[in-house]
Amino acid sequence: MVTTAVRPRPPSVRRRAARTAGASSEAFVAVLSREKDIARRYLECRGPFGPRGSLVSAARRATERRWVGWGLVAGAAALVPWMWVLTATMPSTTTVSNWSAAWVGLDAMEAAALLGTGALLLRRDPRYGLCAAVAGTLLAVDAWFDVMTATPGPARTSAIMVAAGLELPLAALCAALAARSFTQRGAMIDVPVNGDRQSVEGSAADG
Numbered sequence: 001m002v003t004t005a006v007r008p009r010p011p012s013v014r015r016r017a018a019r020t021a022g023a024s025s026e027a028f029v030a031v032l033s034r035e036k037d038i039a040r041r042y043l044e045c046r047g048p049f050g051p052r053g054s055l056v057s058a059a060r061r062a063t064e065r066r067w068v069g070w071g072l073v074a075g076a077a078a079l080v081p082w083m084w085v086l087t088a089t090m091p092s093t094t095t096v097s098n099w100s101a102a103w104v105g106l107d108a109m110e111a112a113a114l115l116g117t118g119a120l121l122l123r124r125d126p127r128y129g130l131c132a133a134v135a136g137t138l139l140a141v142d143a144w145f146d147v148m149t150a151t152p153g154p155a156r157t158s159a160i161m162v163a164a165g166l167e168l169p170l171a172a173l174c175a176a177l178a179a180r181s182f183t184q185r186g187a188m189i190d191v192p193v194n195g196d197r198q199s200v201e202g203s204a205a206d207g
Contacts, residue, residue, distance in 0.1 A: 106145075110138045117174065129181025136174030143167040 096102075113135035120128035143163035150159040 106138065106142055110135065110142060113138055114174075117177065121177070126181055129178045132174040132181065133178040136171040136178065139167045139171035139174065143171070 113131050116131035117128050117135050120131060146159040146167070147156065147163055150156040
């Protein structure tokens with residue numbers, strides 16, 4: 001009977017193999033934890049009803065979406081006859097109270113929305129899109145009422161210049177930021193996971 005002696009590997013080789021195996025397992029665990037966190041954040045940002053847990057069925061979510069969708073459509077349809085009523089009954093000119101407070105409040109909301117958009121954008125927080133959508137809407141409303149409530153003459157000319165040169169371009173920029181944030185949401189969820197998977201596969205291949 002012939003016995004073959006197995007030559008033990010040197011201690012340095014064993015230590016290097018142990019470090020490689022440990023690094024691969026740690027990286028794999030880190031990827032699993034990251035994927036779990038990304039999935040949780042993805043579920044939290046789904047829909048207008050908050051977090052989507054595993055206990056909420058797909059049928060219930062579909063029913064909620066249908067009810068909300070038809071409710072919004074009905075609200076838009078109800079505004080059509082209301083606009084006709086306003087056109088037929090409201091005077092073209094009137095005297096209002098708290099006029100300055102109304103405009104100051106609108107400008108304060110615009111400043112808060114722009115501040116939130118800028119701060120979240122600098123922090124690379126994807127929620128900047130929500131603030132950008134609000135800011136763009138408020139700026140468009142401001143431009144509309146500036147022009148429509150200005151008296152004919154120099155006041156209206158000035159309102160048109162401010163709307164065309166500042167408010168509407170800034171509103172368009174905010175709308176573009178909001179659209180970009182929503183279109184990049186899927187990429188933000190997928191890219192980090194794929195990158196981590198590639199890094200783990202590469203480290204495992206090297207080991």
